[in-house]
Amino acid sequence: MKGNLTIEVAELFPRQGEWTEEAYFSLPDTNRIVELSEGRLIMAPMPTYRHQETVKRLFKLIDKYVEERKLGVVEFAPYPVRLWEGKIREPDILFVLKENKWKIHERYCEVPDLVVEVISSGTEKVDKEEKFKEYEKAGVKEYWICDPDKKEIFVYYLEEGKYKLLGHFKGEDRLRSKLLCDLEIDLKEIFYEG
Numbered sequence: 001m002k003g004n005l006t007i008e009v010a011e012l013f014p015r016q017g018e019w020t021e022e023a024y025f026s027l028p029d030t031n032r033i034v035e036l037s038e039g040r041l042i043m044a045p046m047p048t049y050r051h052q053e054t055v056k057r058l059f060k061l062i063d064k065y066v067e068e069r070k071l072g073v074v075e076f077a078p079y080p081v082r083l084w085e086g087k088i089r090e091p092d093i094l095f096v097l098k099e100n101k102w103k104i105h106e107r108y109c110e111v112p113d114l115v116v117e118v119i120s121s122g123t124e125k126v127d128k129e130e131k132f133k134e135y136e137k138a139g140v141k142e143y144w145i146c147d148p149d150k151k152e153i154f155v156y157y158l159e160e161g162k163y164k165l166l167g168h169f170k171g172e173d174r175l176r177s178k179l180l181c182d183l184e185i186d187l188k189e190i191f192y193e194g
Contacts, residue, residue, distance in 0.1 A: 016040045024088060025107060033078050036088040044123060051120040054148040055092045057190045058116060062093065065183050072098040080108040083138035089131060091115040114179050116144040136163050142179040151191040
């Protein structure tokens with residue numbers, strides 16, 4: 001038997017368009033991605049296996065590189081990123097240089113140096129348009145957009161307040177980063193089947 005929605009519980013929270021950071025951070029802990037934008041809560045669709053495998057592989061490769069060189073901190077979602085007041089996103093992967101470690105707080109991170117978004121069903125437009133503009137405006141130095149279905153990654157770097165394309169990596173390419181200057185990732189390590 002299917003129950004009715006508990007309206008009384010919903011009434012304990014603000015209406016869409018009226019959410020504040022204080023209300024956002026008072027939400028109960030969950031492993032769902034919940035973002036705050038324009039006073040609205042945004043819940044991303046549940047990730048797929050392919051999405052999660054891609055995030056896992058990318059995270060492991062980036063984290064190994066960063067750890068070996070003691071460059072900073074790499075984290076993965078769900079972990080809120082406060083881009084500016086009232087704008088909180090939860091990128092799939094983020095990196096903060098060790099000199100900017102002060103940006104990492106217990107419940108959220110201020111603007112990271114690098115953000116990776118892995119596109120999944122229903123997030124392509126948000127990742128390629130909305131978040132692109134938001135990360136650019138917030139000053140994220142490098143933004144990677146990874147598409148596991150097309151097996152490609154776009155790497156953008158910030159120059160004079162605007163993102164420039166460093167590379168569109170696919171097939172047999174080796175991904176490069178401007179921020180992590182010696183990093184090279186063989187795309188086959190990310191997109192292999194099996």
